[in-house]
Amino acid sequence: MLRSRFRRLLRVGLRLGAALVLALLLAELAVRVAGLRPPPRSPRADHSLIWNVSEDELPGVGHMLKAGGAVTRVYPGHGDEGDRTVTYVINELGYREDPFPEAKPAGSYRIVMLGDSITYGTGIALEQTMAHQLRPLLAERFPGAQIEVLNCGVPGTNTGQQAAFLRRRVMALEPDMVLLCSTIVDASGYGIHRGPGHEPPEAARWVRALGLTSGLVEAESLPPAVQRTMAVRRVSALADLAAHQAFRHLYGRSLLINYRDCWKPDSPGVRSVRRGLGVIKTLAERRGMRLHVAMFPFLAGLDGDYPFTAEAGRMSNMCTELAVPFTHLLPALQGYRPGQLQAHAHDRHPNGLANALAARYLAEAIAPGIAADLGR
Missing domain, CATH: 3.40.50.1110 (SGNH hydrolase)
Structure with missing residues (x-):
């Protein structure tokens, strides 16, 4: 009885997993065909001047x-x-x-x-x-x-x-x-x-934790989280697009909170x-x-x-x-x-x-x- 129930659950899990993989592959193909890759990153801030x-x-x-x-x-x-x-x-x-x-x-x-x-x-x-x-x-x-x-x-x-x-x-x-x-x-x-104890907005902490950036970064020394995210983004157009959209949302939210905090009365x-x-x-x-x-x-x-x-x-x-x-x-x-x-x-x-x-x-x-x- 338990074995047959386990087999049924296993079959359902495998089917769901296969469907998810197929959906991701189709989404990856759609993103590539539609040319939805995010634009290349602009030059990093330059301090030589x-x-x-x-x-x-x-x-x-x-x-x-x-x-x-x-x-x-x-x-x-x-x-x-x-x-x-x-x-x-x-x-x-x-x-x-x-x-x-x-x-x-x-x-x-x-x-x-x-x-x-x-x-x-x-x-x-x-x-x-x-x-x-x-x-x-x-x-x-x-x-x-x-x-x-x-x-x-x-x-x-x-x-x-x-x-x-x-x-x-x-x-x-x-x-x-x-x-x-x-x-x-x-x-x-x-x-x-x-003042002491000031913490960056939670959105900014998520950006760092997930290793998100505004685009693909070509640099030798990057934080480990960014390196891991970059490795996935370079091979997957879908992951690149998702990371780009997540960065835009989280970073934009972080800026909004930070600037409003800076402009509070007094x-x-x-x-x-x-x-x-x-x-x-x-x-x-x-x-x-x-x-x-x-x-x-x-x-x-x-x-x-x-x-x-x-x-x-x-x-x-x-x-x-x-x-x-x-x-x-x-x-x-x-x-x-x-x-x-x-x-x-x-x-x-x-x-x-x-x-x-x-x-x-x-x-x-x-x-x-x-x-x-x-x-x-």
């Missing part, structure tokens, strides 16, 4: 760009899109810009753009950055005026660092206007201590942003510079379900308290899918189109201040 600065030398700055440095990165294509090469060149003054004189030319109206990797232009050519796309828009609006827009963005910096950078380096450029390009990451990073991050804004405001008043803050949105939920509305509201309120003009650039990008505006499928930095849309919107916002300064 970053120069870490000591607190004794330039307090609060943290790091800068290496003057005279240059590096080329290849962004793999996907589908009908071919590979794309981006060359990052840092001029002799330490900015990702064409060469320009440190002393402001006579008769020039000089605008400097402070910010992080979005302002710097990670993943895109120099001419696609927002600073460069602002130039023709302002030239058209103010014919005959000599208006410079200089890209002073440094990847991986927050508002506090940008305030220190303005004070200790950028002020030498004699700007007439400071455009601070704020982002959701400004309440995290260098100099912001979130959090260390919010206090740091407020201090940085105060420093920039004071510098602008002392030197007679115009100041305008623009917040570039996180590329998600642009269809009306934007996840960081409350956080952008806190930035707006801080600017209002300081009597600093503020522009949220979200309306400029609404109606587009995030994938249309990303520098790469695995990289949420804005592409040339996103910067063009933002520049057009921002030009309208800053034009009245420029007109007043130019006496027009």
Whole structure:
């Protein structure tokens, strides 16, 4: 009796196992035939152009760009899109810009753009950055005026660092206007201590435990969990697609939780942003510079379900308290899918189109201040 029941259960188990294997094989075949492999991974973060600065030398700055440095990165294509090469060149003054004189030319109206990797232009050519796309828009609006827009963005910096950078380096450029390009990451990073016992979101712990990444990684030294996952992903299109989708969901959830945590009222991050804004405001008043803050949105939920509305509201309120003009650039990008505006499928930095849309919107916002300064 027991033996016959065991045999029946064994037969059922074998049939279910065979059906599962067949289903997986058919799914693997379908994924391969449909060409559903995820896009290749974008280049890993490059730090060869970053120069870490000591607190004794330039307090609060943290790091800068290496003057005279240059590096080329290849962004793999996907589908009908071919590979794309981006060359990052840092001029002799330490900015990702064409060469320009440190002393402001006579008769020039000089605008400097402070910010992080979005302002710097990670993943895109120099001419696609927002600073460069602002130039023709302002030239058209103010014919005959000599208006410079200089890209002073440094990847991986927050508002506090940008305030220190303005004070200790950028002020030498004699700007007439400071455009601070704020982002959701400004309440995290260098100099912001979130206290003992802070744990990363559970989603981030799952990403590490499962060895998930944004794409196939070619590297000699990888954590064991990533090595195991990579071995399976290289031979199975289905596993590669499943791991990619799992990473997108878990990592996106992790970012959402982390950034919202950083922007909680009176959090260390919010206090740091407020201090940085105060420093920039004071510098602008002392030197007679115009100041305008623009917040570039996180590329998600642009269809009306934007996840960081409350956080952008806190930035707006801080600017209002300081009597600093503020522009949220979200309306400029609404109606587009995030994938249309990303520098790469695995990289949420804005592409040339996103910067063009933002520049057009921002030009309208800053034009009245420029007109007043130019006496027009």
